[in-house]
Amino acid sequence: MTQLQEYASKIEELARELGLDYYPVDFNVTPSSFMIEIAAYGLPVRMPHWSFGVRYIHQLVRQSMGHSKIFEVMFPGNPCYAYLMDTNTVAENSLVTAHVVGHADFAKNNQLFARYHRMAGGNIVEKAAAHAHRIESAVSEFGLQTVEATLDAALALEAHVDIDQEMHRERYPERGTEAGQVPADMFHERFNRLPGEREPQQAPRQAPRLPVPPRPEYDLLWFIAQYAPELEQWERDVFLAVREESMYFYPVFACQIMNEGWASYWHARLLREADFLPHNLYLSALKSHSDVVRPFASNQNTALAINPYHLGFSIWEHLVQTQGMEKAREICRDEDDFGFIRNYLDRDLAEKLKLFVFEADADGEIRVAGRDINQLREAILAPKFNYGAPRIAVSELRHDGTLVLAHDNAGDGRGLDLDRAARVLQYIQRVWRRPVRLHTVDEFGRNRELAA
């Protein structure tokens, strides 16, 4: 038994004593080359695509220049998989073990994680590897260029899933229940189905056909998989595979501040209470801890980004101190970052942490805009809306098979980057195989229709 294994099992023992509740964690100590790949792909084994190669090379360069240090990568599931770097010290890896246990606890208890765990099952790592394998065999059957065209489109739309939907979604009903009655959105559809809300009705024999889509459809990956006029079965599988992985990543994305904060809170606490650790090991682990949760890069006193480890850690410490562990666990169960920041980052804490809103002009000038708590919360959350992507919906599927997409520019506040949008339309067109159109606005607010 190595030193690390010994410490790790004692840390886990301590964690259970302190009430952490999690699925078993499968720890792997891996070389840095493999860690870099996991960081680039987001999963230990994932479908091949050249864009991952670009990310890989960026990661490799950052790593070799010492700009970033990977401590761990952890995949929630049952079991969870955690990857530790073999070049990190025993002190660092002891810290990482405690940190991972914190993540595992969060992933089992947070409702958003739990919902996706239910939908996707607890074995996404294996599933992703199976996706990769299927795509590899598609490559050998249909050729790299063909498969790559499908992946270009599917991966470009990675974030365009409807996170309120089920993983396994039926096609739209073909006919409405009542003439002209199409529920405005999924919420109303479910609301109408609540017991007591409406008398159950027999569908009239000749209820009108519903248009496709019956309402703007934001789940682009699903829509293309289901309704593309000439999609091959394997291409459909590619779209659904990307969608499945994307939905798996969503809780990690939407709870990053909470999750990293929770794990940091627990690694700090577990190491503090681990009397079996030698004193000097504790000290160097503590140093790693302060490197991870520090707000600024060394020898600077402002940062133009907020370190989620630092922010989450600070909020959790504050919550546990003021409201107790039981309440903290409740929050951990119920919230995602939106609720967490809006409800629990209060004015006093923001002031104590010296958080501010900044504005950056096109000429490069950056100035402090203010410290208003509401603006601040929204500035922190802004990159997280709609999975970080513009809101684009399928608005119409025409009789000739033309796909019409509409960008909700009013909601997003401005139009799309037109060059990029045109390239994405080309990706889509190559699998849709019929005309594709997209409505958005240009920099002067004029309506623009892009076509491919």
Next chain:
Amino acid sequence: MDPLDPAAPRTRIAAETPWYELFSRGARDWLRHNDKVREAVTGNLPELLSGSDILTQPTGRTVLVPVKLLEHSRFRLREAQTRTGAGQGQGEPGDVLRPAQQHGEDAGEGQGGTGEGELTFVLELKVDDILDWLWEELKLPDLKPRTSANMQDDELVREGWDKRGPRARLDRRRTVKEAVKRRAIQYREDRKEIPFTNDDLRFRQLVRRQRPAVNAVVMFGLDVSGSMGEAERKLAKTFFFFALHGLRRQYANVEPVFLAHSVEAWEFPEDQFFQVSGSGGTVSSSLFSLAIETLNARFDPSRYNAYLFYASDGENASEDQEPAAAAMERLAGRLNYAGYAEIGVTGSRLRQTPLGALFTDLQGRGFPAAMATIARQDDVWRAIRTFFSEQAEATA
């Protein structure tokens, strides 16, 4: 070619090596990215190569083209006029954390640097590949060497063996083979070694063959008078580079000759050629005369196809007009083809230049000559196309 090689993961292959150490998916996808860049590059070769960034390797067999990493596009919002974000640290509302960038141009670039597009790398392309592509894309015909009875070359080639011959041409390998064959069929009871006999000896034979001459001399003439500036020379250099490599496709042996002139003309070695700067007036006849002398002195017309590519801004001293025309006419008689590239960076000229008139006249009288104007890098390709397609017609 991968500038990042030193950072590549170390390989350690042992019995207990886990599977993921045996190959790198990241590296494989990175190579796939590079292939895509290469495809994209060949699709945009004229633009890329005409960019001023192209660097020629010392060996001249490859060129380096700086390229950006490909971006896998996603839907993104347009850059906002004013970007807001959350930060942490000291500062009162209104405090400037970073002043505006001074130079207007760089500000845009700096903003663009928020993504992952900051890395660039250098792609090495083989000149031969570029030319293959170019010939295909511009649909250029292959050059035809001028063939005539006296364009034949005698050479001695080996052909067959004989039992007699001078000792120096004894083919030992073949001789031993003969001996082995003979011994195999000669049975001797005492199994003693059978010695070599004179019958075993084989001598290589040579025959005299006639071979078409596939040598070419290409003479590059450059006007280095004061009016040819840095930009003009660069255009001329690009043009010469591709003209030379284009000829190399057709001839086994191309000998370039570099001639420069202002009032007088000199021959230069290649490495000094483009550094030469002269001043003063322009006397083109000096270059044409030097070209004739060089041809006569060193290149036997029966063995060499001769080409001239001449780059100038088109000006010539008025008193030299007649001597130049006469010299060029004499020279044209010796040439397979003469290409004149008029370099005019300062915009299109309405009037015909003296040298332009000279070459137009020459072409009109049926000499194998043509001219093209080069004002921008793009024009280099047009010029190459003009010369190589015209040349094929002229000798057809």
